[in-house]
Amino acid sequence: MDIQLVHRPGNSAAKLTLDAGESVTAEAGAMIAMSADVGITTTTHKRGSGSFTKTVKRLFAGESLFLNHFESRRAGSEVWLGTPLPGDMTTMTLQRESLIVQGGSFVACENGVEVGVGWQGFRTLLSGESLFWVKLQGTGKVLLNSFGAIYEQPVDGELIVDTGHIVAFNETLQFTLTKAGGSWLHSILGGEGLVCKFRGKGTVWCQSNNQRSFGAALTPTLRARSR
Amino acid sequence: MSAQFNVVLSGTIADGHDLNSVVSSLAARFKIEVARATALLKGQPSVVKKGVDRATAEQLCAAIMQLGAQASVEPAQAATAVASVAAASNPQPQPEAAAVTSASRDVAAKTLTPDPRGLKFSIQGQPDYAFLTVQIPANQTLKVEASAMATMDTNLAMKTRLRGGLGRFMTGESIFINEFTAQGGPGEIGIAPGAPGDLRHVYLDDQTIYLQNSAYVASTSGVAVESKWQGLVKGFFSGESLFLIRCQGQGDLWFSSYGGIIEIDVSGEYVVDTGNIVAFTDGLSYNVTKVGGYKSLFFSGEGFVCRFSGQGRVWIQTRKVGPLVSWVWPFRPSKK
Numbered sequence: 299m300d301i302q303l304v305h306r307p308g309n310s311a312a313k314l315t316l317d318a319g320e321s322v323t324a325e326a327g328a329m330i331a332m333s334a335d336v337g338i339t340t341t342t343h344k345r346g347s348g349s350f351t352k353t354v355k356r357l358f359a360g361e362s363l364f365l366n367h368f369e370s371r372r373a374g375s376e377v378w379l380g381t382p383l384p385g386d387m388t389t390m391t392l393q394r395e396s397l398i399v400q401g402g403s404f405v406a407c408e409n410g411v412e413v414g415v416g417w418q419g420f421r422t423l424l425s426g427e428s429l430f431w432v433k434l435q436g437t438g439k440v441l442l443n444s445f446g447a448i449y450e451q452p453v454d455g456e457l458i459v460d461t462g463h464i465v466a467f468n469e470t471l472q473f474t475l476t477k478a479g480g481s482w483l484h485s486i487l488g489g490e491g492l493v494c495k496f497r498g499k500g501t502v503w504c505q506s507n508n509q510r511s512f513g514a515a516l517t518p519t520l521r522a523r524s525r
Numbered sequence: 526m527s528a529q530f531n532v533v534l535s536g537t538i539a540d541g542h543d544l545n546s547v548v549s550s551l552a553a554r555f556k557i558e559v560a561r562a563t564a565l566l567k568g569q570p571s572v573v574k575k576g577v578d579r580a581t582a583e584q585l586c587a588a589i590m591q592l593g594a595q596a597s598v599e600p601a602q603a604a605t606a607v608a609s610v611a612a613a614s615n616p617q618p619q620p621e622a623a624a625v626t627s628a629s630r631d632v633a634a635k636t637l638t639p640d641p642r643g644l645k646f647s648i649q650g651q652p653d654y655a656f657l658t659v660q661i662p663a664n665q666t667l668k669v670e671a672s673a674m675a676t677m678d679t680n681l682a683m684k685t686r687l688r689g690g691l692g693r694f695m696t697g698e699s700i701f702i703n704e705f706t707a708q709g710g711p712g713e714i715g716i717a718p719g720a721p722g723d724l725r726h727v728y729l730d731d732q733t734i735y736l737q738n739s740a741y742v743a744s745t746s747g748v749a750v751e752s753k754w755q756g757l758v759k760g761f762f763s764g765e766s767l768f769l770i771r772c773q774g775q776g777d778l779w780f781s782s783y784g785g786i787i788e789i790d791v792s793g794e795y796v797v798d799t800g801n802i803v804a805f806t807d808g809l810s811y812n813v814t815k816v817g818g819y820k821s822l823f824f825s826g827e828g829f830v831c832r833f834s835g836q837g838r839v840w841i842q843t844r845k846v847g848p849l850v851s852w853v854w855p856f857r858p859s860k861k
Contacts, residue, residue, distance in 0.1 A: 304580040304843075305785030308653040309722065311843035313580060313787075327848075329816075330801040331787075331841050334794030334832060338816050378787065378841070380801070382848030384721075513856035520857040 299408055299439055307386035307447035312405070314377045314441075316370035323413065324379055324406035324441075326364040333375040339367045365413065379405055381443040388448045388465075388503065389441050396435040396469040399442060403465050408438030433469075442466055446507030457496045462508035468500030530582035532574040534565050535595040539647075542593030550592045566594060579788065587651060643728045643777040644745060652785040655724035657716040657742065659779075661707040668702050668750065669716055669743045676715035681705045702750065718742050718781035725786055725804075725840060726779050733773040733807035740770070740780040740803050747776035773807075780804055784844025794834045800845040808837035 299322060300315040311330060314322055326340070341364065368377050381387065390397070392411060407413065414433040434440050442448075444465045451457060453471060461475070473496045496502055538547045544566065552562040565571055573596070574585055582598040589596040644667070645660040661667050661681065671685070684704045705714055718724060719739070727734060729748055744750060753771040772778050782803045789795060791809060799813065816830045833839055 302578070302580050304584065304787060305652045305723075309785035309843045311785065311787065329798060330843065331789065331795065331797040331839075334796050334834075336796075380784070380843045380845075382845075383852055384784075384844065384849075509852075513853065516853055517856050517858050520853065522858045 301389045301439060301441060303387050303389070308384055310385065310387040310443070311378055311380045312387050312389075312441055314368075314379065314406070316368070316373075316375050316377065318370060318373045321367055321369040321409050322377065322406055323409070323411075324366050324368065324377075325404055326366055327382070328379045328405055329366065329368070329377060330380040331376075331378040332368065333370075333377070335371050336375050336377055337369040337371065339369070340364050341367065379441065381405065383445050383509070385443055385445045385505070385507075386448040387441060387443045389439055391439050392434065392437055394437050396433055397440065397466050398469055399432045399434060399466040400464050401432060403442050403444060404432045404434070404440075405443050406441040407434055408440070410438035411436040411440055442503070444503075444505035445509045445512070446505045449504055449506065451502045451504055452500075453496050453502055454499050455497070457502060458493050459496065459502055459504060460493050460508065462510050463504045463506075464494060465503040465505050467496065467502040471496045471498045471500040471502070473497070529576040530579050530598050531572045531576065532582050532585045532589070533570050533597050533599055534573045534589065535570050535597065536565065536567055537595050538566060539590065539593050539595055547593040551589070551594055554588070554592055646726065646777070646779075648724050648726070652723040654721050655718065655781065657718075657724055657779055659714050659716065659743065661705065661712050661714060663707050663710050666704050666706045666746045667714065667743055668704055668746065668748075669714070670718075670741050671703055673716050673718060673742060674703065674705070674714060675717040676713075677705065678707075678712035678714070680708050680710055681712040681714060682708050716743055716779075720781070720783035720846070722782040722784050722842065722844070723786035724779060724781045725788075726777060729773065729775060729778055731773075731775055733771060734778060734780075734804055735807070736770040736772060736780050736804045737802050738768055738770055740782065741772070742779040742781045744772060744778045745776035748772050748774040748778055780840075782840070782842035782844075783846055784842040787841050787843065789839045789841060790837075791833050791839055792836050794832060795839065797831045797833065797839060797841055798845075799829055799831050800847060801841045801843075802831060803840040803842050805833065805839040806837035809833045809835040809839065 299317070299320055302313045302315070304311055304313065316322065316336070329338075332338075387405065404413070412433075412435045414435060442465060448465055451459070453467075458476075467473070473494050475492050476495050477492065538544055548559060548562045548566060551557070551565070552559045555562075565573070573589075574582065577585075579598065586596045586598045644662070644665075647658050648655055649658070650656045656675070659667060674683075677683075682705070684706070686702055686704055705712075724742065735753065738752075741750065749772070751771050752768040780803065786803060789797075796816065805811070811831050811833045813829050814832050
């Protein structure tokens with residue numbers, strides 16, 4: 299599978315070129331166009347590895363309940379994938395490793411990658427971000443999206459990242475949720491709230507914008523909910 | 526679909542740029558010597574990248590334009606690969622030996638100072654915030670989508686006309702198209718489309734292009750703009766409007782998108798999500814169908830798609846407004 303990104307970083311879309319018989323699993327609703335002879339099937343799980351609990355977990359992760367599988371019948375067929383919000387896309391290749399992806403940032407992966415959901419416990423609940431992270435495991439290419447531009451932050455030792463800015467990170471990294479400032483009061487007043495403290499060696503992919511902040515900026519201009 | 530494209534540097538720089546600074550930024554950006562960069566900008570077209578696919582070529586082209594140099598994307602085998610609208614407006618056949626180069630140069634010229642028969646214009650801020658500036662010659666008229674005018678010279682007179690018939694009224698699109706006439710001398714108009722996104726220009730030569738109902742930006746007076754009933758079934762299931770805008774005739778046409786624009790040359794069949802269609806040429810017919818089986822229809826998140834068939838070009842946008850709106854929804858304040 300060949301992945302090509304266009305119109306980065308604001309209006310990015312990905313063009314996947316598939317070989318005969320190759321298939322790719324994508325987040326429901328991500329397809330914007332494709333060759334007419336690409337087969338599409340919709341399931342609640344990755345082929346051959348499904349379980350109901352996994353599906354429900356993924357739903358909580360802010361991902362869709364369903365996954366689409368695109369299967370190419372000839373060499374060179376194309377699938378174009380987009381993202382719901384303005385933002386960037388990035389690809390990476392996994393080599394028998396796992397990547398933890400923020401709920402909502404997963405777009406697509408090759409057949410050799412397993413899409414699972416990692417339960418991160420109640421400490422994640424407190425962060426106000428999604429409860430779940432999607433865990434991508436195996437070998438193959440993966441495609442992620444972000445809100446705003448994506449940038450890499452290598453970690454060797456320790457790094458603190460605001461929870462709203464995390465797109466993905468290597469599973470080799472340990473993380474703890476903590477407060478940004480010296481005291482809880484300062485952390486909350488400073489608008490940073492909870493942050494993730496990563497420890498170890500690996501990479502964290504960050505997004506330039508925070509959905510929650512942008513949404514909050516829009517709130518005063520929106521019409522109130524009825525009732 | 527695997528057509529190859531070249532990136533051609535026209536050798537000239539964009540208006541408002543300083544030659545020296547363009548040379549140095551070009552040299553820095555592409556890690557070439559200043560002397561070579563200077564040679565590239567001597568006014569002669571030169572191919573700077575050969576045989577890449579369209580997206581790569583366009584990306585490079587955009588990068589070059591950003592630095593202030595003029596560049597264009599053209600098919601690698603100009604003689605055979607020129608399809609669709611741009612090609613159809615090619616002039617008469619050239620002497621054989623020069624055919625390939627002159628044809629490709631022709632395409633290049635068209636993207637820069639569009640068609641010699643058309644108006645002079647420039648598009649800035651692509652692909653995120655495209656903005657159009659058109660030079661209207663004396664006593665000529667430009668049709669512009671209502672409320673899209675951002676700036677204009679004082680000698681431009683505006684007239685509001687009901688265009689496109691009742692259909693446009695029902696599309697929810699404004700039924701008014703403003704006509705700007707340059708009185709007593711040429712004038713310049715700046716046009717900003719409603720949504721942040723991309724913009725494209727096409728010179729119609731007795732051809733027809735269909736636009737999604739909010740894509741229309743501007744056209745010259747030789748282009749007839751009208752609503753076209755899609756049929757209840759097609760319109761209803763597409764989830765979009767029941768009408769398309771049909772533009773036909775002779776002249777310039779500009780249209781815009783929400784998100785970036787991707788051009789796809791279709792020969793045979795191609796599937797596009799109904800919400801991502803911006804425009805398509807007349808040679809294509811389409812059907813609204815479900816994608817995959819019934820399970821996919823309800824749960825794939827794709828719903829109905831448009832299946833194009835025939836020969837022609839489709840312009841698609843990378844974003845849809847719907848998902849943004851549903852994302853904003855939870856952020857509404859709650860009433861006390």
